[in-house]
Ligand SMILES: CSCCC(=O)C(=O)O
Ligand SMILES: [Fe+2]
C-alpha cells in the first residue's frame with residue numbers, strides 16, 4: 001500500500017465521528033483503563049504524578065481526544081481472534097514486538113529520552129502491552145497532560161497528530177506489540193509542529209470540534 005493511500009486511510013479514520021467510534025461494538029470503553037491528569041514537577045518521570053486531589057480521566061474523555069483502547073488477553077496474543085479482528089478491521093498488516101530492556105535495545109537510554117520528548121507522528125501509534133507497564137502521556141484539548149497507565153492486555157491507539165510521550169514506570173520494563181498499516185514509519189516530529197499536516201488534521205477533527213461543542217453546552 002503506498003503512502004498516499006495510507007494517508008487517505010488514516011485521514012478517513014480520524015474523520016469518522018466520535019459517535020461512530022463509540023457505537024462500534026468492538027470498542028468497549030467499559031473495561032476502564034487508568035488515566036489521570038498529571039501534575040508536572042521535578043520528580044522522577046516514572047512516578048505516577050497524580051494531582052492532589054487525584055483527578056481521573058474517563059475512557060469517554062480519552063475517546064473525545066481520539067485515543068482508543070481495548071482490553072485483551074495478553075496470554076493468548078499469538079492466537080487471539082479479538083486481536084485479529086481489530087487488525088483486520090483497521091488494516092494493521094504490520095506487526096513487531098519491542099522488548100524494552102537494555103540488553104535487547106540498541107541505544108536504550110537515548111531511545112528512552114526520545115520517547116519522553118513530546119512529539120507527534122504522521123500516522124496512528126498502536127501499542128499492545130504484553131508484559132510490564134508504562135505511561136503514555138497525551139495532551140488534551142486544553143494542552144494538559146493526561147497520563148495513561150498501560151498494563152498487560154491494554155491495546156491503545158493514539159491518533160495521528162496528537163502530542164504525546166512515553167516513559168517506563170518504576171518497574172522499569174515493558175514488552176509491547178507495535179502494529180501499523182502498511183510499511184511502518186516511526187518518525188517522531190518533536191513539538192512544536194503546528195503546521196504539520198497531521199497536526200492540522202488532528203486539530204480540525206478533534207480539538208476544534210470539541211471546543212465548538214463545549215461552547216454550545
Ligand atoms: C515505547 S513505544 C512508545 C514511544 C513512542 O511514542 C514512539 O515510539 O513513538
Ligand atoms: Fe510516539
Ligand code: NI
Nearest residue numbers: 213214216217
Ligand atoms: Ni458538549
